[in-house]
Amino acid sequence: DGGITQSPKYLFRKEGQNVTLSCEQNLNHDAMYWYRQDPGQGLRLIYYSQIVNDFQKGDIAEGYSVSREKKESFPLTVTSAQKNPTAFYLCASSTTGQGRGYTFGSGTRLTVV
Amino acid sequence: DAKTTQPNSMESNEEEPVHLPCNHSTISGTDYIHWYRQLPSQGPEYVIHGLTSNVNNRMASLAIAEDRKSSTLILHRATLRDAAVYYCTSNFGNEKLTFGTGTRLTIIP
Numbered sequence: 360d361g362g363i364t365q366s367p368k369y370l371f372r373k374e375g376q377n378v379t380l381s382c383e384q385n386l387n388h389d390a391m392y393w394y395r396q397d398p399g400q401g402l403r404l405i406y407y408s409q410i411v412n413d414f415q416k417g418d419i420a421e422g423y424s425v426s427r428e429k430k431e432s433f434p435l436t437v438t439s440a441q442k443n444p445t446a447f448y449l450c451a452s453s454t455t456g457q458g459r460g461y462t463f464g465s466g467t468r469l470t471v472v
Numbered sequence: 473d474a475k476t477t478q479p480n481s482m483e484s485n486e487e488e489p490v491h492l493p494c495n496h497s498t499i500s501g502t503d504y505i506h507w508y509r510q511l512p513s514q515g516p517e518y519v520i521h522g523l524t525s526n527v528n529n530r531m532a533s534l535a536i537a538e539d540r541k542s543s544t545l546i547l548h549r550a551t552l553r554d555a556a557v558y559y560c561t562s563n564f565g566n567e568k569l570t571f572g573t574g575t576r577l578t579i580i581p
Contacts, residue, residue, distance in 0.1 A: 365515075392568060401559065402516070402571040409567060417568070449515050458504040458523065461569060463515030 361386045365450050365464035372444075372471050380435045380467045382450035388462070389455045391433035395419060396447040396466075405448075408433055409455060437469065444471045476560045481576040490547040492575055494560030497541040503563055505536060507545045509556040510574070516559060519545065555579045 363384040372378045382391065390409050394402040394417075404417030408427040422441025427433055433452075437444045447468050451461040477495040484490040496505060504523050508516035520527055520534045522543075527534040533546040547554055559574040 390567075394571070399573075401573040404568055404570075407568050415567075447513075451515075457502060458521060460506060460518045460521055461508070461516075462518070463508075465515050466513070468513070 363450060363452050363462050363464040365448075365467050367467060368465065370467055370469045372469070374471055375439045377439060378437050378444075378469065380437070380448055380450075380469070382433045382435065382464060383431055384433075384452040384462070385431060386452055386462060387430070388452035389430070390453045390459070391427070392451045392453075392461070393417075393423075393425065393433070393435045394449040394451065396449060402449060405435065444469060475564075475570060476562065476572045478558075478560055478572060478575045480573070481578065483578045483580055484547075484550050485580050486552060487549055490550045490554070490577065492545040492547075492558050492560075492577065493542065494544070495542045496560065496562055498564060499540055499562050500565045501540075503565060505534070505540075505543050506561045506569060507532070507534065508559045508561065508571075509554075510559065511556050519558070550577075550579050552579050552581065 366381045392407040393405040396402050403419050405423050406425040408414035424436045449466045450464040453459040453461045504521050506521040507519040510516040520532050522534045535544045557574040557576050561569045561571050
């Protein structure tokens with residue numbers, strides 16, 4: 360079955376360490392997105408990519424980095440520059456063009472101690 | 473500010489219809505309106521989307537106002553499994569969807 364996979368589901372890291380969250384999709388979608396969700400809050404866009412080897416900053420990109428070397432993969436690195444990294448991270452993918460719906464992964468809960 | 477406005481929370485009795493409202497007054501003529509729902513500790517799930525006409529699928533119906541400044545998600549017969557946070561969203565002329573804080577729907581048995 361086609362879908363989008365995020366791993367790991369839970370991740371613990373020490374403060375000051377960089378950590379990379381994985382996102383893989385086999386839906387043949389061109390576009391991929393990373394969102395952050397804090398308790399009781401909506402989704403805030405970190406980065407998105409419409410095509411391989413190209414990506415754009417979202418609303419809260421500071422302290423994060425991404426790469427898009429393959430169509431299927433869009434890993435997110437949370438760097439030590441991110442002041443408050445503990446959150447629920449969601450990856451999504453879609454086709455491009457008007458009216459496209461998103462398929463979301465099941466999320467990675469990152470806790471920095 | 474391009475965004476959607478939804479009530480923070482709503483309650484409904486099981487097996488009753490539920491009408492979830494959303495205002496999106498800054499939407500442009502080519503922006504689709506999307507609805508997603510999210511269970512605790514899970515990723516959002518697509519529910520329905522539409523442009524101008526009312527839309528129906530197996531999960532829900534979407535009623536879009538004639539001026540497109542508001543829409544209503546209709547769950548025809550709520551079950552306990554419909555308890556979730558429901559997000560109304562659009563891309564507001566951009567390349568990505570902008571999500572608000574959604575409506576937390578509680579179903580009363």
